Amino acid sequence: MPDRREWWEAVDPARLREDARYRILRRVVEKHGRKQVVELAGVSRVTLWRLLGH
Numbered sequence: 001m002p003d004r005r006e007w008w009e010a011v012d013p014a015r016l017r018e019d020a021r022y023r024i025l026r027r028v029v030e031k032h033g034r035k036q037v038v039e040l041a042g043v044s045r046v047t048l049w050r051l052l053g054h
Helices: 018-032 034-041 045-051
Strands: none
Touching (some): 018 034, 018 045, 034 045
């Protein structure tokens, strides 16, 4: 039976290296914008700013 989850639901971030998690976050922010990432991830703007190193 095929897995019906979206691909991002199958990703286990704990198993990824730190640099891979950073690249994923960076790409999502580039594609969707900081405002939407903050809203959907439930993190503050400052937290996202710190995660991205700016």
